[in-house]
Structure formats: C-alpha cells, structure tokens
Amino acid sequence: MLRIGHRYEISLGQRLAQGGFKGPQDVAVGPDGWLYVINRFSESGTAVPRSRFVRVRLDDDGYENDIVISLSGEPDVVGSETLPSPVMCTIDNNGILYVTDEHTGVVARFDSSTGAAVDHWGKTGDKPGELNGPSGITLDSDGNVWVVSTLNHRLERFSPNGNHISGFGSFGIKPGQLNHPWGIASDPITNTLMVADWRNDRLQRFNYDGELLQVIGKSGNGPGELNRPSGVAIDSHGDIYVADRNNHRVVMFNPRGMYIESFRGDATLNERGIRKLMTNLDMVRIRENVVNLDDEKRFKNPTSGNDRP
Numbered sequence: 180m181l182r183i184g185h186r187y188e189i190s191l192g193q194r195l196a197q198g199g200f201k202g203p204q205d206v207a208v209g210p211d212g213w214l215y216v217i218n219r220f221s222e223s224g225t226a227v228p229r230s231r232f233v234r235v236r237l238d239d240d241g242y243e244n245d246i247v248i249s250l251s252g253e254p255d256v257v258g259s260e261t262l263p264s265p266v267m268c269t270i271d272n273n274g275i276l277y278v279t280d281e282h283t284g285v286v287a288r289f290d291s292s293t294g295a296a297v298d299h300w301g302k303t304g305d306k307p308g309e310l311n312g313p314s315g316i317t318l319d320s321d322g323n324v325w326v327v328s329t330l331n332h333r334l335e336r337f338s339p340n341g342n343h344i345s346g347f348g349s350f351g352i353k354p355g356q357l358n359h360p361w362g363i364a365s366d367p368i369t370n371t372l373m374v375a376d377w378r379n380d381r382l383q384r385f386n387y388d389g390e391l392l393q394v395i396g397k398s399g400n401g402p403g404e405l406n407r408p409s410g411v412a413i414d415s416h417g418d419i420y421v422a423d424r425n426n427h428r429v430v431m432f433n434p435r436g437m438y439i440e441s442f443r444g445d446a447t448l449n450e451r452g453i454r455k456l457m458t459n460l461d462m463v464r465i466r467e468n469v470v471n472l473d474d475e476k477r478f479k480n481p482t483s484g485n486d487r488p
Contacts, residue, residue: 203216204218204267205217205265205267205410207268207270208270210273217265217266217278219264262283262287263280263282264283265280271318271322274290275291275297276290276291277316277318279326281313284302284303284310284312285300286299286324286341288339300341307346308343309331310335311330312328313328314361314362315327315360315362316363317363317364317365318365319370319387320365320367322339323337324338325337325365325372327360327362328346329359329361329377332358333347333349334347334348334363334372345387348360354391355383357374357379358376358377358378359377360376360377361375361377361408361409361410363375364411364413364419366413366417368434370386370387371385372384373419375411375421377409380397380404380408381396381397382394382396382405382436395419395432396421396432402438403430403437404426405423406426407423407424408421409422409424416434417433417434418431418439419432419433423441427443428441429442430442
C-alpha cells in the first residue's frame with residue numbers, strides 16, 4: 180500500500196477579546212463533525228469572560244464562521260471549584276463531552292449540543308481509582324472511560340458515570356513503567372491503549388489488563404525520536420500520530436512502530452522559507468499538546484502558544 184502526503188488544510192482561530200482562543204488545550208471531533216476546543220485561559224482585563232469551550236465546524240470552503248457557538252462551560256454552570264483548569268477531552272457517539280481537570284482531579288461531562296453540564300466525578304488522591312493531575316482521556320471499545328492520572332503514573336478505568344473498574348501503572352523508566360504519562364488513545368482495531376509516556380520520551384501500548392505489548396520511540400530530535408510526547412491518536416488503519424511537544428512537530432508511526440514521517444508545518448515552502456521556519460520554530464507551532472483525527476484522517480493539533488487549534 181502506498182502512502183500519500185498529508186496536505187495542510189487550514190488554521191482556525193485567533194486571540195480575540197471575545198469569542199476567540201487563548202491557550203487552546205485540546206480538541207475533540209464530535210459525531211456531528213464539529214470540533215470542540217478547550218479554552219484553557221480566560222482573557223484578563225475584559226468584562227466578558229472567555230468561553231471555556233468553543234465549537235467550530237469545517238465546511239467545503241474552509242470553516243464555517245470560525246467561532247460558531249460557545250458551550251456553557253462557565254464557572255456559573257459547572258462551578259468555579261469544579262473545572263478551573265481543564266486539560267483534555269473526548270466525546271462519545273451520543274455527543275457527551277468528557278473533560279479532565281488537573282487542579283481538582285475531576286472528570287466533567289457536558290451535553291455537546293446544548294453545553295449543559297451533565298455531571299462530574301472523581302476524587303483527588305493516590306489510591307486506586309483516585310486521580311492526581313489527570314490529563315489524557317479516551318473511551319475504549321466497551322464504552323468505558325480511561326483517564327491518565329499523571330502524577331500517580333497510572334491509568335484508571337471507569338464506567339461512564341464514574342464507577343471505578345480497574346487501573347494499572349507504576350513510576351519508573353523500565354518498559355511497562357510510566358513517568359508522568361500524558362496523552363492516551365484507544366485502538367479499536369486491537370482493543371489496546373497507546374500512552375504518551377511523557378518524561379520517558381516514548382509511547383507504550385498496553386492491553387486493558389495492563390500487559391505491555393509495545394514500546395515506540397526514544398529520546399532525541401531525529402527521525403522517530405521524541406522529546407516530551409504529549410498527545411497521541413490512532414487512525415482507522417492503526418497508524419499512530421504523536422504530538423512531539425519539545426521538538427515542535429507531529430510524528431507518525433505505522434502500527435508496528437516504524438517511523439513514517441514528521442509534520443512541522445513547512446510543506447509547500449521553498450528552501451529559503453524552510454530555513455527560516457527551522458530557525459524560528461515559534462512561527463510554526465508553540466507548545467503542541469495533543470493531536471486528534473477525524474473520520475477523513477485529517478489531524479487537528481492545537482498550538483497553545485499560537486492561540487489556534
């Protein structure tokens with residue numbers, strides 16, 4: 180099978196006093212084709228607080244009205260003590276949006292069509308089923324929710340309404356151990372989990388029982404090497420995309436872990452333009468956190484420092 184290149188399509192958003200992005204943290208692709216973007220920060224010095232979530236949709240000409248609708252993720256809906264520091268999100272086939280908060284250690288759920296809060300659950304701690312600095316979140320093939328408990332160096336599995344089912348993980352650098360894991364993706368082909376093992380500069384694949392199946396990557400900035408991988412996504416062919424945060428790129432591997440290519444945002448440029456970008460990487464991406472895919476295998480990569488998803 181021959182692979183074709185990934186063509187750049189569009190950049191969405193900008194920093195605005197109202198309605199724009201500031202510190203977009205994560206993006207989820209809904210079953211309706213809308214993109215749901217976490218706005219990490221509110222704009223200081225403005226009378227109107229920035230919406231916590233923004234809904235955006237692409238159309239044939241690029242995107243539809245850029246910022247289309249804001250979900251009601253404001254403190255007066257969820258409570259300022261509940262969701263002050265949202266990190267990552269995912270969405271199920273019924274349009275329920277799941278969001279982790281690293282400060283309070285909770286998972287909050289929203290109706291993506293109305294923005295109404297459904298519920299929230301989770302408890303801060305270091306015991307099984309408790310969360311400490313939760314980040315990545317994904318749904319497995321059974322509809323259960325997996326949450327990365329970053330500061331506990333564990334993965335926890337819950338039912339959709341928050342009942343703890345199981346978990347695994349321990350701190351360390353050996354294969355199968357975790358050191359501040361961050362992103363997570365469910366592979367529906369193999370019914371496995373791929374975890375971005377952030378401080379160990381690698382990806383690790385586990386089954387639902389916690390058995391290590393695969394290790395991908397090593398520290399560095401060369402082809403297939405990683406420097407603080409943060410987000411990970413898997414497409415319908417099993418290909419793996421990882422946000423290589425400190426290398427300012429997205430790296431692609433095949434299901435066997437073989438390096439395929441990297442994306443820096445320098446496609447279609449002449450040699451002079453490429454040299455300029457390579458020496459001024461803040462022009463391309465700043466603080467890539469995650470990468471997500473839609474059904475057409477277009478990947479979305481929020482760049483927090485550039486205030487765009």
